[in-house]
Amino acid sequence: MENTRRAQRTWRALAVAGTAAAALALTSCSAPGSGSGAKDAAAPQSASTDVGSDPVTLTLYDGAGLKTVDDALIAAFTKQHPNVKIETRYDPDNVQAVNAPRVLASDDPPDIARIVALSDIVKSGLLTDLSPWASAYGWSDLPSGQLAQYTVDSNGVRGSGTQYTLASGFTVTGLYYSTTLLEKLGIDHAPTTTSELEADLATAKAHNITPIMAGNQTGGVMTSLQFLMNDAMGRDAVNGWVFDEPDATVANPQAEAAATTIQGWAKDGYFNADTNGTDGTGALGRFAKGEALFYASGNWDAAALQKQMGSDVGFVLPPRSADGKTLAMSDPVSNFGIPAKSEHKDAAAAFLNFLTTPEARQILVDNGFAPTGSGTQPTTNGELSAQVQAAFADLVKADGQVQYVQNASNGASATWNAQVQLLVAGKTTPAAMMKAVQAQYVQDLGR
Amino acid sequence: MTTVGPVPAAQPVGRVAGTRPQGASTPAPRRRRRQRGWVVGWLFALPALLFYAVFVLRPLVSAVQYSFYDWNGIDLARFVGMANYTKVLTDPQLLSSIWHAFFLIIFFTVLPVVGGLLMAALIRELRSKGFGTLARTVLFLPQIIPGAAAAIAWVWMYSTDGTVNQVLSAIGLDGVTRAWLGDFTWALPAVGLIGTWINLGFCTILLLSGIGKIDGTIYEAARLDGAGFLQTFRAVTVPGLKQEIGVCVTMSVISALASFDIVFMSTQGGPGYSTMVPGVLVYQLGFTQSQVGLASALALLLTLLILLVVLPLQRAFRSED
Numbered sequence: 147m148e149n150t151r152r153a154q155r156t157w158r159a160l161a162v163a164g165t166a167a168a169a170l171a172l173t174s175c176s177a178p179g180s181g182s183g184a185k186d187a188a189a190p191q192s193a194s195t196d197v198g199s200d201p202v203t204l205t206l207y208d209g210a211g212l213k214t215v216d217d218a219l220i221a222a223f224t225k226q227h228p229n230v231k232i233e234t235r236y237d238p239d240n241v242q243a244v245n246a247p248r249v250l251a252s253d254d255p256p257d258i259a260r261i262v263a264l265s266d267i268v269k270s271g272l273l274t275d276l277s278p279w280a281s282a283y284g285w286s287d288l289p290s291g292q293l294a295q296y297t298v299d300s301n302g303v304r305g306s307g308t309q310y311t312l313a314s315g316f317t318v319t320g321l322y323y324s325t326t327l328l329e330k331l332g333i334d335h336a337p338t339t340t341s342e343l344e345a346d347l348a349t350a351k352a353h354n355i356t357p358i359m360a361g362n363q364t365g366g367v368m369t370s371l372q373f374l375m376n377d378a379m380g381r382d383a384v385n386g387w388v389f390d391e392p393d394a395t396v397a398n399p400q401a402e403a404a405a406t407t408i409q410g411w412a413k414d415g416y417f418n419a420d421t422n423g424t425d426g427t428g429a430l431g432r433f434a435k436g437e438a439l440f441y442a443s444g445n446w447d448a449a450a451l452q453k454q455m456g457s458d459v460g461f462v463l464p465p466r467s468a469d470g471k472t473l474a475m476s477d478p479v480s481n482f483g484i485p486a487k488s489e490h491k492d493a494a495a496a497f498l499n500f501l502t503t504p505e506a507r508q509i510l511v512d513n514g515f516a517p518t519g520s521g522t523q524p525t526t527n528g529e530l531s532a533q534v535q536a537a538f539a540d541l542v543k544a545d546g547q548v549q550y551v552q553n554a555s556n557g558a559s560a561t562w563n564a565q566v567q568l569l570v571a572g573k574t575t576p577a578a579m580m581k582a583v584q585a586q587y588v589q590d591l592g593r
Numbered sequence: 594m595t596t597v598g599p600v601p602a603a604q605p606v607g608r609v610a611g612t613r614p615q616g617a618s619t620p621a622p623r624r625r626r627r628q629r630g631w632v633v634g635w636l637f638a639l640p641a642l643l644f645y646a647v648f649v650l651r652p653l654v655s656a657v658q659y660s661f662y663d664w665n666g667i668d669l670a671r672f673v674g675m676a677n678y679t680k681v682l683t684d685p686q687l688l689s690s691i692w693h694a695f696f697l698i699i700f701f702t703v704l705p706v707v708g709g710l711l712m713a714a715l716i717r718e719l720r721s722k723g724f725g726t727l728a729r730t731v732l733f734l735p736q737i738i739p740g741a742a743a744a745i746a747w748v749w750m751y752s753t754d755g756t757v758n759q760v761l762s763a764i765g766l767d768g769v770t771r772a773w774l775g776d777f778t779w780a781l782p783a784v785g786l787i788g789t790w791i792n793l794g795f796c797t798i799l800l801l802s803g804i805g806k807i808d809g810t811i812y813e814a815a816r817l818d819g820a821g822f823l824q825t826f827r828a829v830t831v832p833g834l835k836q837e838i839g840v841c842v843t844m845s846v847i848s849a850l851a852s853f854d855i856v857f858m859s860t861q862g863g864p865g866y867s868t869m870v871p872g873v874l875v876y877q878l879g880f881t882q883s884q885v886g887l888a889s890a891l892a893l894l895l896t897l898l899i900l901l902v903v904l905p906l907q908r909a910f911r912s913e914d
Contacts, residue, residue: 179669422864423775557882567864
């Protein structure tokens with residue numbers, strides 16, 4: 147009996163070992179990853195602006211939050227080209243950003259896809275070089291601040307070189323203010339310079355009104371910090387950092403000065419005291435209820451604020467220093483590229499070109515975003531929406547679109563958020579903060 | 594770990610062989626028949642084994658392989674030897690996340706097991722059927738709610754004007770109210786308390802069913818000897834529940850060390866890095882930072898760490914059986 151049991155145990159052990167060995171055999175022992183097999187497909191092919199009349203079915207892959215605007219764009223485009231059918235595929239916004247490279251590399255790639263990590267995806271050879279269509283459609287005439295967001299050079303640096311994407315529209319950031327509180331505090335206009343802003347903050351604080359509402363649990367203070375960084379470092383230095391230019395850094399005196407100002411504001415109580423325990427949604431709700439004078443954010447909050455606050459809310463571009471330029475974070479809503487493996491590139495390119503037409507521009511504005519390209523300003527509904535669109539038009543005219551520093555590298559967003567939480571709590575110094583962010587950035591880029 | 598796939602399926606086959614009348618056949622055919630039975634047993638187990646191999650063993654082996662590479666999940670990987678492991682073991686941020694996981698054991702294990710024991714003993718002592726059922730239902734509810742949903746509910750309760758601060762203000766403790774999840778000192782205990790809330794029900798129910806198995810006459814004897822609640826608790830209930838306590842401790846220690854959903858949904862590791870745990874870091878590294886190799890190394894070390902903690906615990910709670 148004892149013997150059989152031991153034998154059974156041995157067999158069991160052998161069976162487990164055998165299964166493990168089988169599992170090992172299932173896993174190929176070569177290095178993981180596909181290499182860059184798609185590279186050849188990325189080379190430009192013949193381009194045509196003719197969509198033809200044969201039925202074509204395209205797949206569009208985007209973040210789920212953009213479904214409404216995408217559906218409207220698709221409906222308008224397919225009305226012009228009845229032979230084209232566009233199917234859609236959505237993932238939650240952040241998941242889409244993370245999954246895009248894998249989906250593009252799969253055997254069943256989409257034909258139009260939102261690209262967030264543009265440089266990495268181009269490096270992996272997963273996108274189509276759009277140059278032939280760019281010259282056929284004349285995309286080089288688009289505003290240079292917008293073109294910079296579509297291009298990558300041969301070293302993987304963004305901002306110039308070959309065009310790979312075209313945006314459906316743009317976001318725009320600035321300062322929302324409560325007109326009621328502004329009036330109550332006897333301030334006659336929204337701040338346009340940093341010194342005016344600081345005076346307003348002090349006035350609000352003196353009257354026991356929260357100067358800036360920020361949800362820093364989700365990194366809300368970053369918006370204010372980057373306003374100051376843009377002003378101190380300048381557009382090209384910030385964009386260069388986000389676009390992975392060699393030797394670009396945020397560990398510099400200008401960025402540190404911006405962080406010092408923010409830390410001072412936090413110490414003076416210019417942000418809500420519980421900012422580290424408040425998330426973005428919570429902060430928006432409290433600003434809408436009239437709990438604070440300012441709320442630094444972007445166009446995506448305009449619809450909700452207009453609905454809740456009516457005429458009690460206004461929007462201005464970020465205040466600038468006396469000799470500063472008009473700058474604000476503004477990047478693509480969906481930076482659409484055509485996957486290298488797509489089989490219907492002409493039709494996909496026709497959709498991208500459609501994004502620059504007045505009809506598509508109007509759709510973007512109707513959905514609360516800023517439009518691609520330039521030209522006559524689409525009509526707006528509502529006072530706040532008009533202010534946001536006017537601000538964006540000013541920004542494009544001043545060529546002041548700056549990228550979000552959180553998008554600089556894969557690990558940048560998590561690091562900025564954690565560091566800005568430490569900053570407002572006084573648990574790090576501005577210099578240590580910028581050093582930590584720069585270290586993560588360098589590691590992410592594998593420098 | 595010993596009850597891997599084949600065992601349950603193999604047992605009935607053995608039992609069938611055992612019911613055959615002894616000595617009814619000559620040894621040779623019997624061995625052959627038994628061998629055939631053995632093969633049939635494995636055939637029954639095969640589908641389960643295949644799933645186990647493809648969905649458990651293969652990913653595990655892949656993770657081991659990835660952990661030796663620098664890989665972004667797409668391009669060709671680069672072999673880096675032990676570099677990922679060295680980084681995990683030297684990076685202060687990664688190490689502090691492991692320390693946080695151990696700190697959470699206080700809230701995920703110690704409090705629920707102690708509380709569960711007391712609750713179970715109390716419910717038994719009161720012997721009121723209605724109260725028992727009510728208490729069981731209320732305590733077990735958190736176990737049914739997904740951790741992610743529970744975390745969101747707790748985020749609201751912990752917010753500046755949430756329930757927790759309202760209660761504190763109502764009893765005159767205005768001075769201590771704060772945004773609990775945004776406080777560098779209190780965020781980790783606050784997150785831990787969510788775990789206590791979830792695990793308490795599980796432990797109570799398990800221990801209560803264990804108490805039901807303790808011979809009622811022992812309790813009666815203790816009562817006749819004049820033992821009070823605490824004495825009975827110490828001398829009868831706790832020793833009688835050794836195995837159940839073992840299960841509670843094991844499960845909850847694993848849930849503390851491998852915690853992900855609660856932390857991810859409530860703080861994402863913030864403020865700063867004060868509530869960062871290995872589970873969330875593995876996700877961040879692997880999925881948002883595309884450092885698949887480093888994420889795999891951390892995940893494997895976490896698995897190893899959990900085994901190192903749990904195996905001695907298992908032995909300790911089993912030793913006298």
